[in-house]
Amino acid sequence: MSECSNQSRIEAYHDGELPPEIAREVQLHLIDCAPCRDELRALQSMSQFVRSFSPAEMSSVAIDRLHQQVDSLTAVDTLRFAKRLSSLAACLLVAAGVWFASTGQKSEASPAPWERAAVTLQLDSATASAQTGDADTGQWMLASLNGSRESNQGD
Ligand SMILES: [Zn+2]
Structure with missing residues (x-):
């Protein structure tokens, strides 16, 4: 499994936990890095799902x-x-x-x-x-x- 070293940042980026300048770096990195884009997409779809979900x-x-x-x-x-x-x-x-x-x-x-x-x-x-x-x-x-x-x- 080949992972981009930036993938650990993607979750923090997705959660809005990165300082603006780091977030910009990640944004630029996402343009060139398909694995990181996939990671972000997966996180987004999961969050969307969790938000739409209620235990009731x-x-x-x-x-x-x-x-x-x-x-x-x-x-x-x-x-x-x-x-x-x-x-x-x-x-x-x-x-x-x-x-x-x-x-x-x-x-x-x-x-x-x-x-x-x-x-x-x-x-x-x-x-x-x-x-x-x-x-x-x-x-x-x-x-x-x-x-x-x-x-x-x-x-
Ligand atoms: Zn990457």
């Missing part, structure tokens, strides 16, 4: 959309997505916590299996079989990540 719509529709998002990524993107997923999971946990609190449902006492899976990228199989509905969400996350990585390398 953790429905099959939302899951399908996330599925499509993951399926559309390349193997390299998938690894990035997995890294990015931890920040996505943090957003989800905060939002889900607010949502659970406001609807009076269980929250921090015992995180749902999909929440744990999202944070750790590992699925506790004992809990998974106990609460199949929630666990499905975690399972497809893992399946998508593993599946698209394998299918991309197999070709």
Whole structure:
């Protein structure tokens, strides 16, 4: 995997965390560097998705959309997505916590299996079989990540 040394800056650039002069350098660099442009595009589409997502719509529709998002990524993107997923999971946990609190449902006492899976990228199989509905969400996350990585390398 050949990575441009500037790629570490792209996330900070995307998040608006760079001082203006560095941001300009990155902007100029983006003109000539396709990997960095891809990186930025991937970050943008992920952020767009996260912004459009609310935990109240953790429905099959939302899951399908996330599925499509993951399926559309390349193997390299998938690894990035997995890294990015931890920040996505943090957003989800905060939002889900607010949502659970406001609807009076269980929250921090015992995180749902999909929440744990999202944070750790590992699925506790004992809990998974106990609460199949929630666990499905975690399972497809893992399946998508593993599946698209394998299918991309197999070709
Ligand atoms: Zn670059």
